[in-house]
Amino acid sequence: MATTTHKHPPYIMIWIYLAVLTALELGLAFEFARNWTFGLKLTLLMILAIWKALLVALYFMHLKFEKWNLRLVALFPLPLTLILLAAGMSEHIW
């Protein structure tokens, strides 16, 4: 209840922010980046997706305003997913 009496984050601004990023993603995928390489597009799209996800997690889910131990609960699974991905993909690297 960290925000009970405090000012709320600018939710509408974040909403606009998210909408703009989504539009940017769509543009990148279908409009102005037709000739860019797949790798570049992939990287940029992933950055945009993670950016949007971070906005949701930090502001809408209030992770930005929580204490470190609750953030730990939220972030704990992420390294595990990366380990699983790395091992699964390594089948095809050699």
Next chain:
Amino acid sequence: MNWWLPPQASNFAPRIDGMFTAILIITAIPFFLVEIGVLIFIFKYKGRAGQKGHYTHGNTRLEMIWTAIPAVTMVALGLLSNSFWVQIKGRNSVPADAYPVGVHAKQFEWWVTLPGPDGKLGRTVDSLISKANPTGLDTTDAGAKDDIVTRNQMHLPAGRPVVAYLTAEDVIHSFYVPEFRVRQDVVPGMHIKAWFVATVPGKYEIGCSQLCGLGHYKMRAQVTVHTQADFDAWAKEHAPQPKAGGE
């Protein structure tokens, strides 16, 4: 009966058995420490009414010792086995002159292809697999003309590196010859190589060691390891008859 590992019949067997023995010795030390320790403590510290135990919460130095010793031993063991592991399974470790053998596993039989005099395995195509052509050998391929295909039989020359090209048609099987100490899963959709040198002429059994269905228990084949001379004679005798007209 034999109370130890099976006879050794491949280049890997002596070293694997050596590692097995080494680990047995390494593990015997903590095993006896713990079991004898428990026995001694049971008799020595049997409780008596009105008495109390020794009040202690631990000893950091002792705990450091029994953390450090296993850590060092295990890392050393890991490093030692790794070079051997790379030699056995490393994808680039197959000797260049290894004799290629095709092993095609299906429910519930092993189909073995020997390359014949040209030393090359013919191409196999999944869509060609049929009752008459169980491995899907592409007979238009030059390497396929002299290939010898046998069912549940594998004939190998002794003393020469052999590389088995393992393919599976339906489910996972596992190529396992206890005397060779060689085991490799045969996975549908994957092309896996397993190499070894059969050292002792004789007859051995291939077992399927991965549950593959109802007939898993009888998915059994025989390996015959010949001396090079015997092997050549056998191969000559079993060479496919060239068909008139061609296909």
Next chain:
Amino acid sequence: MSHAMAVGQGGPMDPPFPAERGVDVYNKKLGMWVFLASEVMFFAALIGSYIILRFGAPGPWALPGVVLNIKITAFNTFLLICSSVSMVKAYAAVSDGDVGKMKFWLLMTILGGACFVGIQVFEYIHLVERGFVPAGVREGSELAEMVAKGELPGATMGLYGSTFFTMTGFHGFHVTCGVISMLFLYLTKALPGKYTQQDHAGIEVVGLYWHFVDLVWIILFTIVYLI
């Protein structure tokens, strides 16, 4: 004593005695975060499988926008983002003590979520009509012709169908669960006026779930529809 009361909000599930403090959040909220951690692993299994399968796919993947309808999904994405904002507005309203506004925003959220599910069902029906099914491409359909003409890579369409329907299907299932639980809270708690400035754990907790579902969709939309 006052220190201890800050731990919980005095809800029925909170320890009624001054338990030692854990992570300084009340049980329901902590429980939801812990649950979300497990949800991350669940979606990691599905999304991870998609990434691993696509990484090792035997051929090129279908180009984005050929099979899937991007316009309608882009609108759906926007809808879900809006419902996330309305959810957080509902939470902000109730923590400021404005219960009426909270009811309005919660209703907006429910409507947004329900529309999302409706559009997704519509999208599924449309896809199946065109021949896109979990097993890949249905024989004799419009997409099967495109595969025959070489406009779609036949070798990977099976994987495409499998992963697409599993991932988006389970996301849709989560959205549906969210809508149902929000509707439940709206009818049993919000309308009877049980949420106050002091006690509105339900709004915050279901909100966390809702934002998580939104977050998953943000990832899914990018990796499934745009790449």
Next chain:
Amino acid sequence: MTTVAASPHTGHAHHDDRSFVTKYIFSTDHKIIGIQFLFLSLFFLLVGGILAMQIRWQLGFPGKPMPGGGILPQTMAPGGVILPEYYLQLVTMHGTFMVFFAIMLLLVGVYANFIIPLKLGAHDMAFPRINMASFWSAFISGILMLSSMFVADGAPRAGWTMYVPLSARHDYSGVGFGQELWSISIIFFGLSSVLGSLNYITTVINNRAPGMTWFRMPLSVWALFITAVLGLLAVPVLAGAAIMLLFEQVLGTHFFDPSAGGQVLLWQHLFWFFGHPEVYILILPAMGLVSELIANGSRKPIFGYHSMVFAIVGIAFLSWIVWGHHMFVSGMNPTLGSSFMVTTLLIAVPTAIKVFNWLSTMWRGNLRFHTPMLHAIGFVTMFTIGGLSGIFMAATPVDMFIHDTYFIVAHIHYVLFGGSLFAIFGSIVFWFPKMFGRMMNEGLGKLHFWLTFIFFNTTFFPMHMIGMAGHMRRLYDPTIYEFLRPVQPLNVFISVNAFLLFAAQIIFFVNFWWSMFKGEKASQNPWEDNGLEWTLPNPAPHGNWETPPTVYRGPYEFSAPGVTEDYLPQNRKLPTDREPALSPAGH
């Protein structure tokens, strides 16, 4: 009385006006739920054991009619002779029942539920109704799994690991609906497990009594807490994989179908990514429970409490990066094999810490050989063997030879039977008075322990030897192979001892049921233990405490100087103790 402050969910026993249904069936009381789990899991333990006996009959006496096998239908065992179809069902269901529904429910379902709130001084779990949902979804899951044995084509036949493509395609395995029921049941099981885990985690973090700091928590609670974290994060991966498997069977998807670009190894990665944490879910709680029993039986503080905690955390951490050791010969990238080998070998380190610390706890103790202590000593000695035999498999070259042989079977049974099950038996005896208010019979308990200990070893130790001879797993008839014929006498020996081992368990069941109704009434603290649960009457009332206990010290203050008794409950205030400050945990 003075319990006005308590909410309806934590109401007290004085005025227990709950009906029979809400008290014993749809109960939200963690103790009742724990007991419900106990009955459910003991039932599945029995079922799994009966299946194991049939496996052993077939392996010892292949092709001979099984005594009493005549009652089985023609599709399983015509004339009592087990068919290959039925044998594979036995193998699969024995593994599934024992791993998921017997050991896991016994440890996590029973003990996490029963002792976490009691040992932490909480009124109940953080979410009692979610706790109830967890039991009932486990119940549904178990019924679904059991029912798969009675549908057309019978139970799944692909082994408890359900390797694809065998499990994914009905034409490969020959099983239809039974195979799908496995996936559905596992999805429910995953739900149950996640609901349980989030409850345990929240309870441990938030609902500790005043003064119960992190490092005053009993090791059993520590182990169950870490186990809950493992279950929380590992089981959803299995649920996801089971969903994909179900879709593969029902919708014809291609996740694991190599002909359409699917990957066979993907299943193994997902399964063992869950499966290895699962292995520690099955042993960590046992380690924690044994720590309680050993400290109590030795009348000494646990040796190196902090390093015991760190060892639990270390094992849990390593469990996420070792799963590939189940896949050394699966065709997985060999470089991955190298890294998994090193991480796997490192597990020996925290495990060694735990074993040596238990041993040192007994050193200079004042040992009491009550039945729980005997089982705990059995655990330490047998788990040592199981742990050490794991080193053989961790070394990749040796694993190439012993993988999928009876050496592995011996290893897993030394860990899960010699380890987990001994801990479970000891714990049942130990907490029986807390559950039912009566003591289990010591004489029968000791007899059960010794017979189990002896026949356990005669059953499972020879499996190392037949494994070294190359005996593969899941063989319907090992005498097909020439190289296995010489070891067949050993198979007969194992089977006979397995029957005796099973017979010895009858003593336990008799003791359990007899003691529940006729056992000696338990005093309040029959084991003279320090845990908070023993400050309550036996059985403890609904809601546990009227006023929460205040904790002044760690859980293992046995034989403390300056105290008359050789035990010192965690909540007994000594003149030197100060009231705990309500500061954040761990500070």
